[in-house]
Amino acid sequence: MYKKTLFLSVSIAFFSLGLSACNDDDNKDNDQHTEAKSQPNVLFIMADDLGYSDIGAFGSEISTPNLDALANAGRLLTDYHTAPTCSPTRSQLLSGTDHHQAGIGSMAELLPAHLQGQPGYEGYLNERSLSLAEVLKDNGYHTYISGKWHLGLTPETNAKARGFERSFTLLQGYDLHFKHTPEGYARNATYTEDGVQVPVSDLPDDFFSTDYYTDKLIGFLESNKASKQPFFAYAAYTAPHWPIQAPSSYREKYKGVYDVGYDVIRNARIAKQKQLGVIPANFTPATPLDTATSLPNNGQWDELTTAQKTDEARRMEIYAGMVENLDHNIGRLIHYLKETGQYDNTLIFFVSDNGAEGNHRALPAGAFDNSYANLGTDQSYYTIGPRWGEVSAAPFHLWKGTAGEGGTTAPAIVKLPKQQSAETAHHGFASVLDVLPTVLDYADIDLPKDQYNGRVINNPSGYSWRNVLENRATTIRPDNFSVADELHGFKYAKQGDWKIAYQANSKLGTGAWELYNLKADRGETQNLAEIYPNKVQELLNIYQKYTEDNGVQEYVQ
Numbered sequence: 001m002y003k004k005t006l007f008l009s010v011s012i013a014f015f016s017l018g019l020s021a022c023n024d025d026d027n028k029d030n031d032q033h034t035e036a037k038s039q040p041n042v043l044f045i046m047a048d049d050l051g052y053s054d055i056g057a058f059g060s061e062i063s064t065p066n067l068d069a070l071a072n073a074g075r076l077l078t079d080y081h082t083a084p085t086c087s088p089t090r091s092q093l094l095s096g097t098d099h100h101q102a103g104i105g106s107m108a109e110l111l112p113a114h115l116q117g118q119p120g121y122e123g124y125l126n127e128r129s130l131s132l133a134e135v136l137k138d139n140g141y142h143t144y145i146s147g148k149w150h151l152g153l154t155p156e157t158n159a160k161a162r163g164f165e166r167s168f169t170l171l172q173g174y175d176l177h178f179k180h181t182p183e184g185y186a187r188n189a190t191y192t193e194d195g196v197q198v199p200v201s202d203l204p205d206d207f208f209s210t211d212y213y214t215d216k217l218i219g220f221l222e223s224n225k226a227s228k229q230p231f232f233a234y235a236a237y238t239a240p241h242w243p244i245q246a247p248s249s250y251r252e253k254y255k256g257v258y259d260v261g262y263d264v265i266r267n268a269r270i271a272k273q274k275q276l277g278v279i280p281a282n283f284t285p286a287t288p289l290d291t292a293t294s295l296p297n298n299g300q301w302d303e304l305t306t307a308q309k310t311d312e313a314r315r316m317e318i319y320a321g322m323v324e325n326l327d328h329n330i331g332r333l334i335h336y337l338k339e340t341g342q343y344d345n346t347l348i349f350f351v352s353d354n355g356a357e358g359n360h361r362a363l364p365a366g367a368f369d370n371s372y373a374n375l376g377t378d379q380s381y382y383t384i385g386p387r388w389g390e391v392s393a394a395p396f397h398l399w400k401g402t403a404g405e406g407g408t409t410a411p412a413i414v415k416l417p418k419q420q421s422a423e424t425a426h427h428g429f430a431s432v433l434d435v436l437p438t439v440l441d442y443a444d445i446d447l448p449k450d451q452y453n454g455r456v457i458n459n460p461s462g463y464s465w466r467n468v469l470e471n472r473a474t475t476i477r478p479d480n481f482s483v484a485d486e487l488h489g490f491k492y493a494k495q496g497d498w499k500i501a502y503q504a505n506s507k508l509g510t511g512a513w514e515l516y517n518l519k520a521d522r523g524e525t526q527n528l529a530e531i532y533p534n535k536v537q538e539l540l541n542i543y544q545k546y547t548e549d550n551g552v553q554e555y556v557q
Contacts, residue, residue, distance in 0.1 A: 039140070039230045039443045040417045041346040043337070044435070045330055046093075046234070048086060048148060048174075048241040049400060050411065051356025051392025054323055058411045059273035059394070061257065061265065062320045066331030067413065070350060074415030075469065076425040078278050082354045082432045084407045084487045085400055086173055087150040089353045089432055090236075094151070094162070095129035096436030096460025100486075100550040102129045104151070109173065110488060112557050120551040124152030125162060128458050130448060132436045134163030136232045138453075139445050142224050145169060146217035147209075147236030153190065160195035164234075166223070168193045168216040170209075174238060177245040178378035179207040185366025208247050210239045210322075214329040218336050225340050232439070235333060240322040242361055243381040250321030251376045257320065258313040261301030263288070265316075266391040273395060277425060279522075285395035286406065286523040289386070289508070301387075311372060316388050318376035345417050347442055349435065352410035358389020358399030397524035402508055403492040403501040405524055408485070416469055417442075426468055428475045431483070433462030441466045484546035489555045493543035494518070500529075500539040504555075513540065 055064040057071035083089040087107050088099035095102040100120040106112070108123030115121040125131065133143040145159050149169040152158055159167040168191070175189035179200065191198040193216075204212070217235055224231065258265060266288075273279045288300075304312065330350070337343040361383045363370065368381040375382065384392070389399045390406075398404025412430065440447055441464040449459050467473035484493035489504030497519035503509030515529040515536050516522075529536050546552070 041230045041342055042136075042232045042439055042443070043333065043346050043348045044232070044234045045333070045348070045350045046236050047326060047352045048238045049354065049357040050240060050323065050326075050352035051389070051394075052396060052406070052409055052411055053269040053273065053394040054240075054356070054392050055327070055411055057276070057413065058278055059269040059276065061268065062323045063253075064324065064327040066327045066334060067350060070334065070348065070415055071413050072422050073419055074348070074413050075423040076278065077412035077414065077430045078425055078427050080351065080410055080412035080430045081408045081483075082352070082410050083485060084354060084402060084490060086148070086353045088487055090150055091125050091129070092432045093435055094125060094132045095458070096132070096433055096462050097129060097458045098433070098461065098550045100552050101458040102126060105552065106488060106555060107173070110557070112555065114556065115553060118553060121553070124154075124157040127455060130436070130452060130457055130460065131162040132439060133159075133232060133234070135440065135445060135448065135452070136443065137163045137165060139443065140229050141443070142227065142229050142231040144217060144220040144231065145234040145236055146220065147213040147234075148173070148238050149236070155195060158192060158195055166194060166220040168213070169236075170238060174241050175209070176243060176378065177209040177238070179203045179205060180378040182379055183367040185364060185368070210237055210326050210329050211247070213237060214332050217333065221336065225342075230443075235330075237326060237329075239326045240319055242357060242383040244315065244319050244322060244376065244384060245378065245380065246318050246321040246325055246376045250325045251318055253324060254317040254320040258316040259309070261309070262387045262391055263301060266394045269391065269394045279395055283395055284521060284523050284525055286390075286397035287525055288390050312387070314372055314375050315382060315384055319384050319388070321376070347417055347439070348415040350411075350413040351432070354400045355396070355407040355409055356389050356392030356399045357383060358386045358393065359383065359401065360385050395523055398503070398508060401488070401490065402505075403490040403503055404508075405522060407490075414465070414469060423471070428468070429483070430465065430476055431462055433460070434465055434476065435462070436460050437462050437464040438466060482542045484543050486547065486552050486555070488557070491543065493539045493546065495539060495542055498535055498539060500536055500543065515539070
């Protein structure tokens with residue numbers, strides 16, 4: 001049975017830094033700021049490839065005091081879902097519609113020739129889609145973004161064109177996290193500030209992505225802090241997306257922590273999740289894949305050589321430092337809001353854009369050095385791989401890009417304006433599609449329908465969380481709702497307690513539709529397709545309707 005409340009300990013030293021408490025003058029400023037504004041500010045923080053169990057509030061050993069404090073002042077959403085990968089999720093966030101309607105039916109960089117030019121597969125946030133920033137800006141909000149855009153490469157499709165008043169963005173889906181470019185590496189990264197390209201050579205020498213994105217966003221907020229208009233600030237971080245790199249001060253913080261191996265860390269996280277009430281005490285976690293010979297990985301921990309164990313542990317040490325640095329920068333944002341008297345009038349969201357990364361990525365051409373001593377520096381380039389990916393995704397099955405729960409379930413925290421203490425975690429289904437209607441609900445802005453600014457739009461399909469967040473309801477969606485998705489041939493559909501899933505990579509599944517009872521088995525350990533063929537067909541009918549309603553086309557690469 002779930003625990004009714006979730007409390008996380010925070011050290012006295014943490015409070016002394018001013019990251020979780022305001023002094024009397026701050027409170028006075030907050031009151032004055034709230035009186036001046038009837039609409040709340042909105043701070044939306046999105047991590048990149050952060051797994052479900054990677055922060056303390058969701059069971060991690062990684063030090064994330066700022067996010068833990070946000071959880072202690074807000075509410076966890078333990079069944080929050082995204083698209084399987086980054087740009088589809090980001091399109092759904094801003095448009096409130098399925099990514100096939102929003103123009104990202106496939107990630108642009110993986111768009112096959114037969115889908116190019118097809119409706120819903122434009123590769124950018126298309127003209128039929130709303131932009132949350134545009135709607136808020138039209139209704140008096142300052143709108144800012146700093147970080148990853150990944151929704152269009154042209155002046156007509158960048159963040160400035162889609163409603164952001166101020167922006168510093170990486171247009172592509174990833175980049176190195178430091179300024180330095182190793183010799184021979186073809187760096188395909190386009191940065192823009194307010195729509196104007198910023199060459200990598202013009203970045204500061206001490207550039208580290210998470211630090212710099214935070215600097216920029218705070219600068220945007222500071223530029224209009226005297227304004228009586230509310231703001232929408234979108235912190236679109238690229239951490240901890242590969243390549244795994246971290247500032248030098250974070251690379252030694254977890255020395256030795258991961259020497260115990262994958263299973264010990266994963267089991268400890270799952271035990272903590274149960275202790276915290278993130279998952280029920282009787283939850284059966286996913287079974288790690290037996291993939292030592294079918295996927296590029298080193299196998300089980302006890303199968304590794306001493307040298308392999310040392311290397312694998314070091315890779316996770318750097319990843320943990322990268323996550324802690326992300327938490328530090330989130331703390332900087334929250335501290336700024338408190339220092340300027342805006343915290344109490346700000347609706348804060350924290351999420352990841354998809355499930356954990358568990359895929360290996362080939363080392364690109366260039367003078368990279370992945371030796372033990374060099375891991376995490378601006379000369380290295382690696383991912384954590386499937387074994388640590390399973391740890392990051394704990395307690396769920398599979399990872400980013402798949403139809404497993406580990407691919408589409410992400411950590412989520414919401415803190416309401418003036419909220420001071422933790423509310424009971426919400427364990428019902430929630431979706432990134434719900435963010436747009438939730439924000440507009442709190443901003444007291446009517447949800448656009450059919451047309452906006454003279455153009456035909458796809459209507460948002462999510463649900464506002466407000467009644468749940470304010471304890472007037474226990475569920476977000478109506479009874480017996482259904483959801484489905486498809487990306488790059490990976491497919492699923494859910495209704496009630498049941499889910500069917502098809503893994504396009506047969507090494508990750510059976511090569512056929514699988515059936516799970518999520519109420520009894522959210523870890524997806526027991527495929528019931530052969531036992532309940534009628535239930536499979538029932539859900540296949542739901543999936544078929546989803547494809548027809550959203551213009552889903554067969555993905556063949």
